[in-house]
Amino acid sequence: MITVQNLSKKFGEFTAVDGISFDVKDGEIFAFLGPNGAGKSTTIKILTTLLQPTGGDVRINGHDPVHHPSEVRRSFGIVFQDPSLDDDLTALENMELHGVLYDVPDDVRKRRIPELLKLVDLHERKDDLVKEFSGGMRRRLEIARGFLHHPKIIFLDEPTLGLDPQTRNHMWTYLKELNKNEGTTIFFTTHYMEEADRAAERIAVIDHGKIIAIGRSEDLKKQTNTASLEDAFLALTGKTIREEGGGGLDHMRQMRTLWRGGRR
């Protein structure tokens, strides 16, 4: 379903993704782990046609995101790491807009929107503007919106960041149903190791733009001789705290944009 070969992405001198390769099978739940700034979000942006790679080959559902972005976009849904709602619209309007843009038929939309808003406990607030929502509520709405259409692949970039355990539980129940009933492939990143341990069939660990381990949770534990995935992760990536992506990398991208006259 997802094939990545020798993928790399450079921002000027900085290499964010450094020749990674992996496969995700049809119907698989796949976790993509790594410390801050390891290249997770950059990889997801390339897979989802938001960013052009510097080199390598990517296939999403058999299509190449660089040359056939439309076919690729028809194959997936995504819950972004950072906000992507329209604050000046209501919760319901955000859902409706998404439904129309993603070709969800009217009757399905009418049925599924209330269903999903109830799932994330926002149904009573559906006519309120998103700008009145708290951070947690926005996050929940993003997730509900991401599930509105049922694509072949769902990308989730740190979906559970800032979610309470109840919503997290609802979300995973829903995702697993989707995975079981419709064979949806799920590709997610997270910083919660127990979440990856519980949900993912296979896990890839990326650091400094390179994949340093890939396999089932047990494989990673065995490989590092550790008892938990958390320990395995620390053994693989070390214990130093990384610079958050909002720092150097984004700054460099911005500078580069300025130098090149904003032609990005």
Add this chain to the structure above:
Amino acid sequence: MKKIYILWLRQVKKYIRSKSRMAGSLFQPLLYLIAMGYGLGSVFQRAGQGNYVDFLVPGIVGMNIIFTSMFAGMEVIWDRQFGFLKETLVAPMSRFNIMLGRTIGSATIATGQGLIVMLLSFFVGFRMPNIWMIIPAIIVMILISLLFTSVSTMIGSMLRDMQGFQAVMNFLIMPLFLLSGALYPLNGLPSFLTAVTIVDPLSYGIDAMRGLLIGSSHFGVGLDLVVLTALTVIFLWLGGHFFKKVQI
């Protein structure tokens, strides 16, 4: 089609919900009309050019449209900063159609604003010989709106921050407005100024409205319409082209 419509609807809803933006953008043109229309009226009359308020209204309508159109590009930058742009960019629809939905939405707002200014100008003393000419004038307004919202979307797609956009506003929009003949007649200008007004697209928009509303045009309404239509098509295409290249 439905996707373009829902993006159009989004722009219009957002506009209607922001009352302050609406009020603020109507104040400036009225100020211009009153201060300049009445202030310079007698000088204009004495120079044998007729009623200055009548002359000025098409110019101020054009000014309001071009200023309002600039929101289109600002909204691209906003949507990029607040993240909503991503949501549309990964949707299964062509980037050109996304750009089109946004542009038509912004152009609708700009045209509406232009029309409101024109209607308000009747209270300031604006008179036109044939009231029905307002209909073709609206078509001209739509063309000007589409043209400049496309330009604005194009610029918005190339920039990442508001500061850059402010600079563009100052170096592009003010000259476009001041050198368009919005405030003064195009005949009898020094030759370098004539040359500049000929390459300013807004000149043709305002000239066409003036021709239709008060029956005096410099280039001729036919030529105005040809130039406006051609430029609108070109910049819609360019806007789409640059919007396609947006990366997050």
